[in-house]
Amino acid sequence: MGTGRIEAFTDGVIAIIITIMVLELKVPAGGDLGALGASVPILLAYVFSFVNVGLYWNNHHHLMLATDRIDGRLLWANLFLLFWLSLVPFVIRWHDESAFATGATAAYGIVLGMAAVGYKLTVHAIVACNGPDSPVARAVGRDWKGWGSIGVYLLAVPLAYVSRWAVVALYVGVIAMWLIPDRRIARILAERRP
Amino acid sequence: MGTGRIEAFTDGVIAIIITIMVLELKVPAGGDLGALGASVPILLAYVFSFVNVGLYWNNHHHLMLATDRIDGRLLWANLFLLFWLSLVPFVIRWHDESAFATGATAAYGIVLGMAAVGYKLTVHAIVACNGPDSPVARAVGRDWKGWGSIGVYLLAVPLAYVSRWAVVALYVGVIAMWLIPDRRIARILAERRP
Amino acid sequence: MGTGRIEAFTDGVIAIIITIMVLELKVPAGGDLGALGASVPILLAYVFSFVNVGLYWNNHHHLMLATDRIDGRLLWANLFLLFWLSLVPFVIRWHDESAFATGATAAYGIVLGMAAVGYKLTVHAIVACNGPDSPVARAVGRDWKGWGSIGVYLLAVPLAYVSRWAVVALYVGVIAMWLIPDRRIARILAERRP
Amino acid sequence: MGTGRIEAFTDGVIAIIITIMVLELKVPAGGDLGALGASVPILLAYVFSFVNVGLYWNNHHHLMLATDRIDGRLLWANLFLLFWLSLVPFVIRWHDESAFATGATAAYGIVLGMAAVGYKLTVHAIVACNGPDSPVARAVGRDWKGWGSIGVYLLAVPLAYVSRWAVVALYVGVIAMWLIPDRRIARILAERRP
Secondary structure, rough: OOOOOHHEEEHHHHHHHHHHHHHOOOOOOOHHHHHHHHHHHHHEEEEEHHHHHHHHHHHHHHHOOOOOHHHHHHHHHHHHHHHHHHOHHHHHHHHHOOOHHHHHHHHHHHHHHHHHHHHHHHHHHHHHHHOOHHHHHHHOOHHHHHHHHHHHHHHHHHOOOOHHHHHHHHHHHHHHHOOOHHHOHHHHHHHHHO | OHHHHHHHHHHHHHHHHHHHHHHHHOOOOOOHHHHHHHHHHHHHHHHHHHHHHHHHHHHHHHHHEEEEEEEEHHHHHHHHHHHHOHHHHHHHHHHHOOOOOOHHHHHHHHHHHHHHHHHHHHHHHHHHHHHOOOHHHHHHHOOOOHHHHHHHHHHHHOOOOOOOHHHHHHHHHHHHHHHHOOOOHHHHHHHOOO | OOOOOHHHHHHHHHHHHHHHHHOOOOOOOOOOHHHHHHHHHHHHHHHHHHHHHHHHHHHHHHHHHOOOOHHHHHHHHHHHHHHHOOOOOHHHHHHHHHOOOHHHHHHHHHHHHHHHHHHHHHHHHHHHHHHOOOOHHHHOOOHHOOOOOHHHHHHHHHOOOOOHHHHHHHHHHHHHHHHOOOHHHHHHHHHHHO | OOOHHHHHHHHHHHHHHHHHHHHHOOOOOOOHHHHHHHHHHHHHHHHHHHHHHHHHHHHHHHHHOOOOOOHHHHHHHHHHHHHHHHHHHHHHHHHHHHHOOHHHHHHHHHHHHHHHHHHHHHHHHHHHHOOOOOOHHHHHOOOOOHHHHHHHHHHHHOOOOOOOOHHHHHHHEEEEEEEOHHHHHHHHHHHHHH
């Protein structure tokens, strides 16, 4: 089994998640450009989620480029990841309708944390199926980024009740950490180029 | 005609079905994480439906890997299956808006039962088009899983009026039955590997 | 330019159209299975639209199998077809919210008629780009089906104000006409098989 | 890294954007065909947006046909473009709910202007990754179309407060400019044909 169809399905689900979030946003109540001001927080939450989901797509893309074989376990690990990503629009809508309630921000941490777990399970399933010397296994190594993300989101859930800005800083920090290109996977992909 | 485009279309429809269900869910009324409590039943129904639709995708994926030829009848059998799967978000929404009314649970049985009929018709169309010695024909055999699922859903519709928990147990039972990997199709796919 | 990406994009748009129609349907007001009774007309309209849009996908699939070259004109003819198909969920929703008003049924005729024009333009663009001896040109011939569909929908718009059932009969007639497999295109596709 | 998956993902997102706009439109309040009259402005706005997003898809298609290599920067430039395109349905909905308020028209200029910036960034990323002698670099040249579009949208934002019709004329002008096929890219694609 090649990776073609799992990539196509994942692309489809992520494309839908990233696009339907906008369906959830309330348009400004007024008719002037200034009325957009009240929409700024939810639009920023949308930007943040778009970048986050886009980051998962980007990483998934690289992961699959380095994967040769898939099996049933990988299909389910991938579905687990997609399930949690699909809850991102739900949490964004909760923010919008509750005027950024604390509970929504805490729930966002749970959703992103479980998505990080799903990504980890996907990586593990690839390694289990392609062997400990496979490109993904070598690229991921000890996977401090994966563990770090899960840890940060675990911390963010209770922290949402203390300081929203600290939580936002944590979330942005995780994004920054993943935006820095992963040299190992880039080097290993370069080696694989014919 | 190869299987490429039928796979792409099916992936697209299933990706949308699995993702828009979340658009249908009402967000918690309150702003605290505790307000999620009231959403737990509908979120569990979402998890259940996500796994169910994901299972169809997974099985469809395996089915198409073992299929060489398609024809018009197969296209329509596949559309019949997709039609019934597309009603899953409708039934989930009915559960949400009617606070888990009995009728919605019974309707869910009808929808899943007809989807199981659609899957059966798809398998039959593949066998009719690829011959009784084709990989799918050999893998499916007497298809007790397919007949069993239809039977269970037939039973679930009246049972919804007697005991919701019995129905949930039946639905979970069907999922468990399909989650167990099908050794025959795995063995036949292994034989086909170059 | 091959047909790959135009097929992928069309598959995506049609998959979304066919699936989001369900998002537009109001769930039953009551909680009993009997409450589904009031939803039967709109569910039948959904079935009808699902078959209609599925038919377009099916025909598009066959058309593209017989097409070797595409150009800018074909891309725009295809977008014109997709535009009108995208209004099908809008017209279905209008039926639902207006309790099947006459205007909505007439508008449905306009939308389906313009989609038929779009399909015709797509066929013309393929012939213009692939030559009068190309497979599609030979398969379509005088295209009485295409002209007939446009004529029927033209008739259906005013007829909606006289008799809804006559209009439904016309719409079902067009579907039946297209469901009969097109022998010419099947024969020509068979010739193309390696 | 080939362009396959970035094309598939972009196709998915654009297919969804172009289709969900229709979900945002309010159906006519009355039940007669005449009631569609009140929907004409928003339907025209939908046509306009459909053509605009379709144009981006068309251009993206040509751009990718002339691209051999992609990198991480290109993935993010492409996501930036898709982000702004994803706000088109949001702005359309604002028009619908505010009865075509001036602020919504101005916001449309911002969204289209930023999408034009995103397209420019995508072109730059392709040139950076494929070299100054690559087909895209030669086809784009000084890119007066790209700069012109950004300039026009910059002008349109304040102009929305002066005359809506002047803004509509500007928007239609940009579309016309892009509809004229780009001879350079067509010639360069023709050279690349095997």
